[in-house]
Amino acid sequence: MTARIDSFEVRVFETETRSTRDHHGHRHPGPLAAAHEALVTVRDSEGAEGHVLTPVRNVREDAFADPLLRGLVGRPVMSVEQVMRDVVMAQRGNPVDIADRRIAVVDELLWDLIGVRAGAPVWRLLGGAQERVRAYASTMCGDEIEGGLATPEDYARFARQLVEQGYRAIKLHTWFPPVAFAPSVKRDIEACAAVREAVGPDVDLMLDGYHWYNRQEALTIGRAIEELGFRWFEEPMEEVSITAYRWLSDQLDIPVIGPETASGRNLSRGDWAHFGAVDILRIGPQNGGGITSSMKALHMAESLGMTCEIHGNGAASLAVVAATYASQFYERGLLHPHSDYDWLPPHLSGQVDPLDDDGGVTLHERPGIGQQIDLDHIRRHTVRAYEVTA
Amino acid sequence: MTARIDSFEVRVFETETRSTRDHHGHRHPGPLAAAHEALVTVRDSEGAEGHVLTPVRNVREDAFADPLLRGLVGRPVMSVEQVMRDVVMAQRGNPVDIADRRIAVVDELLWDLIGVRAGAPVWRLLGGAQERVRAYASTMCGDEIEGGLATPEDYARFARQLVEQGYRAIKLHTWFPPVAFAPSVKRDIEACAAVREAVGPDVDLMLDGYHWYNRQEALTIGRAIEELGFRWFEEPMEEVSITAYRWLSDQLDIPVIGPETASGRNLSRGDWAHFGAVDILRIGPQNGGGITSSMKALHMAESLGMTCEIHGNGAASLAVVAATYASQFYERGLLHPHSDYDWLPPHLSGQVDPLDDDGGVTLHERPGIGQQIDLDHIRRHTVRAYEVTA
Numbered sequence: 039m040t041a042r043i044d045s046f047e048v049r050v051f052e053t054e055t056r057s058t059r060d061h062h063g064h065r066h067p068g069p070l071a072a073a074h075e076a077l078v079t080v081r082d083s084e085g086a087e088g089h090v091l092t093p094v095r096n097v098r099e100d101a102f103a104d105p106l107l108r109g110l111v112g113r114p115v116m117s118v119e120q121v122m123r124d125v126v127m128a129q130r131g132n133p134v135d136i137a138d139r140r141i142a143v144v145d146e147l148l149w150d151l152i153g154v155r156a157g158a159p160v161w162r163l164l165g166g167a168q169e170r171v172r173a174y175a176s177t178m179c180g181d182e183i184e185g186g187l188a189t190p191e192d193y194a195r196f197a198r199q200l201v202e203q204g205y206r207a208i209k210l211h212t213w214f215p216p217v218a219f220a221p222s223v224k225r226d227i228e229a230c231a232a233v234r235e236a237v238g239p240d241v242d243l244m245l246d247g248y249h250w251y252n253r254q255e256a257l258t259i260g261r262a263i264e265e266l267g268f269r270w271f272e273e274p275m276e277e278v279s280i281t282a283y284r285w286l287s288d289q290l291d292i293p294v295i296g297p298e299t300a301s302g303r304n305l306s307r308g309d310w311a312h313f314g315a316v317d318i319l320r321i322g323p324q325n326g327g328g329i330t331s332s333m334k335a336l337h338m339a340e341s342l343g344m345t346c347e348i349h350g351n352g353a354a355s356l357a358v359v360a361a362t363y364a365s366q367f368y369e370r371g372l373l374h375p376h377s378d379y380d381w382l383p384p385h386l387s388g389q390v391d392p393l394d395d396d397g398g399v400t401l402h403e404r405p406g407i408g409q410q411i412d413l414d415h416i417r418r419h420t421v422r423a424y425e426v427t428a
Numbered sequence: 429m430t431a432r433i434d435s436f437e438v439r440v441f442e443t444e445t446r447s448t449r450d451h452h453g454h455r456h457p458g459p460l461a462a463a464h465e466a467l468v469t470v471r472d473s474e475g476a477e478g479h480v481l482t483p484v485r486n487v488r489e490d491a492f493a494d495p496l497l498r499g500l501v502g503r504p505v506m507s508v509e510q511v512m513r514d515v516v517m518a519q520r521g522n523p524v525d526i527a528d529r530r531i532a533v534v535d536e537l538l539w540d541l542i543g544v545r546a547g548a549p550v551w552r553l554l555g556g557a558q559e560r561v562r563a564y565a566s567t568m569c570g571d572e573i574e575g576g577l578a579t580p581e582d583y584a585r586f587a588r589q590l591v592e593q594g595y596r597a598i599k600l601h602t603w604f605p606p607v608a609f610a611p612s613v614k615r616d617i618e619a620c621a622a623v624r625e626a627v628g629p630d631v632d633l634m635l636d637g638y639h640w641y642n643r644q645e646a647l648t649i650g651r652a653i654e655e656l657g658f659r660w661f662e663e664p665m666e667e668v669s670i671t672a673y674r675w676l677s678d679q680l681d682i683p684v685i686g687p688e689t690a691s692g693r694n695l696s697r698g699d700w701a702h703f704g705a706v707d708i709l710r711i712g713p714q715n716g717g718g719i720t721s722s723m724k725a726l727h728m729a730e731s732l733g734m735t736c737e738i739h740g741n742g743a744a745s746l747a748v749v750a751a752t753y754a755s756q757f758y759e760r761g762l763l764h765p766h767s768d769y770d771w772l773p774p775h776l777s778g779q780v781d782p783l784d785d786d787g788g789v790t791l792h793e794r795p796g797i798g799q800q801i802d803l804d805h806i807r808r809h810t811v812r813a814y815e816v817t818a
Contacts, residue, residue: 116552155547167513305732334731338698
């Protein structure tokens with residue numbers, strides 16, 4: 039008999055953080071501070087376990103245990119389509135509680151367990167194309183912090199440091215409200231020019247700036263970074279209008295990439311590809327509905343002669359990037375001059391994505407998704423927990 | 429360390445058959461006769477094995493061992509993309525020896541080994557959507573055999589028998605040269621009408637006839653079977669012109685399905701989908717480059733709101749059909765009044781696709797692709813063999 043989902047366990051635990059979030063959700067460096075995070079565990083009928091770490095907001099019991107997890111007990115572990123079909127169908131009537139980000143937690147959890155059961159890293163089970171992936175340094179958004187990312191010169195100085203650390207590709211996130219002078223087409227272009235000047239012609243550069251520019255503003259920036267030899271132009275307009283993105287892609291030679299945030303998993307990416315809205319597709323496990331839907335978008339992209347770049351850092355994103363040849367980069371970050379990405383919070387025993395001297399990340403060989411979680415620490419620092427059983 | 433491909437072994441063995449092939453490759457019933465078939469085995473660095481059965485023509489040593497298998501020794505087992513990328517790149521310079529059908533043998537072999545290593549059926553690892561699939565009875569092509577498939581009435585009588593056996597869906601292959609009166613638009617339509625009359629309105633019917641009709645002939649047949657309530661219309665024209673299929677699909681309401689035979693794996697299916705050449709996509713592991721490329725075509729189809737039906741019977745096709753919700757049928761056949769599909773040749777110890785009373789096939793739970801091969805029989809009846817090592 040095939041192994042079945044026996045129970046889920048959700049633990050909220052105390053740990054430490056060195057970043058804060060503004061009210062738009064953008065991360066900035068912060069002082070070392072106590073923080074809460076959640077560990078979700080799935081256990082199958084043969085006692086095997088899968089684990090996923092997720093923000094506490096994703097696991098509120100009345101929104102996560104009940105409409106989502108409880109219905110999955112008894113489902114076969116090795117048949118991720120059955121589980122994901124069920125949660126996608128449940129999403130229609132519960133679009134807030136069963137959000138794509140919560141769906142993604144379930145999907146990653148299952149893949150971790152599938153990998154553990156199979157005794158293989160998930161990135162290999164999914165295709166295992168790339169044993170080493172190229173990373174790009176993904177900066178935090180601009181700010182007004184002294185010596186931070188407040189000026190084009192700040193970005194230039196930081197870019198030089200990143201190249202010294204080994205990075206061969208850098209993606210700038212520029213300024214957003216509530217920064218006083220944001221958004222600014224002029225300043226975004228100045229930052230891009232300063233960074234290109236600082237790192238020279240051989241470092242790949244990408245821009246991911248303010249997401250609510252209009253067509254003309256986007257075109258102005260696009261032309262400027264096209265001339266600066268940037269590698270791609272990401273999300274300058276709200277990612278809901280295929281028409282607007284099609285218009286922009288038609289004007290520009292520089293590849294336009296998206297949509298990172300569109301709902302609808304791989305199906306919305308089908309529309310963006312079919313209607314020529316972008317040159318490079320984009321999806322990520324966390325906000326694209328999980329590893330399964332991300333893989334489908336990658337397979338579609340390959341079938342249409344496109345590439346598809348994967349949003350976000352961490353074990354699941356890394357697994358998806360490495361799985362096929364359709365992704366060219368792993369997003370490593372977010373990074374800031376005042377922040378140490380390689381600092382480990384106490385609930386982790388190792389980094390999944392150590393950077394090598396030439397801007398790459400070599401994939402691990404651990405069964406499952408590959409996170410290195412200190413389960414003992416989490417058990418000792420659990421502040422509340424619940425179980426979901428039949 | 430990840431397990432690596434250590435060696436391949438190819439055995440040509442003596443077995444028995446009850447079918448013959450005409451010079452176009454179409455199968456017809458034949459007397460019980462001696463026959464040769466091949467077993468390909470992959471062995472990894474930890475001693476695990478995967479197996480695939482294939483026609484002898486696929487394993488000629490100078491075409492299979494050398495340009496194809498020898499370069500794969502040392503590759504990681506659990507990273508099918510690495511191996512398939514390599515064979516696809518090698519195919520460009522060796523398009524005859526490294527044909528899609530030989531590539532497919534390698535891909536299925538790896539998936540069988542991956543499933544064995546993971547201790548899971550491949551159909552579950554690939555998504556495991558459907559624990560039971562609907563089958564359609566796929567007839568052999570028409571002939572001039574007394575009591576065979578020589579007349580519309582023969583098809584009607586056989587269709588009634590198939591429904592009695594449990595089938596709830598039937599696909600007709602009609603007449604091809606060298607049958608004296610083939611092709612015939614009129615007779616194809618008569619056969620379809622006779623079968624609909626025989627089985628009533630509740631059995632799903634499909635037509636897969638002569639593949640070299642022109643647009644007008646195809647439209648005439650399509651309109652007729654549209655009125656007979658057929659479920660799909662398959663390959664009435666040569667599957668090289670997207671333009672011709674787009675024209676036909678635009679005229680007809682009945683879904684046009686294809687391409688079964690197009691080269692180019694999932695990438696050619698990308699073109700057929702993008703340009704609206706068909707309503708339902710089609711690919712199969714055997715002639716579409718394997719399980720991996722078939723899965724990519726399915727994932728693309730789902731991402732574009734399409735379905736994709738899988739060509740061919742056997743363990744690999746069954747695994748691909750069951751993996752997602754994007755396929756609605758398993759092709760069980762080929763069937764003929766004088767032929768017993770459930771007859772087991774002596775090198776098999778069981779059928780992978782037993783039909784139930786309501787036209788379905790319940791999936792097995794065997795690790796790997798799920799073939800039930802009698803390895804002892806094959807060893808005792810081997811007529812020649814070769815090994816491929818580093």
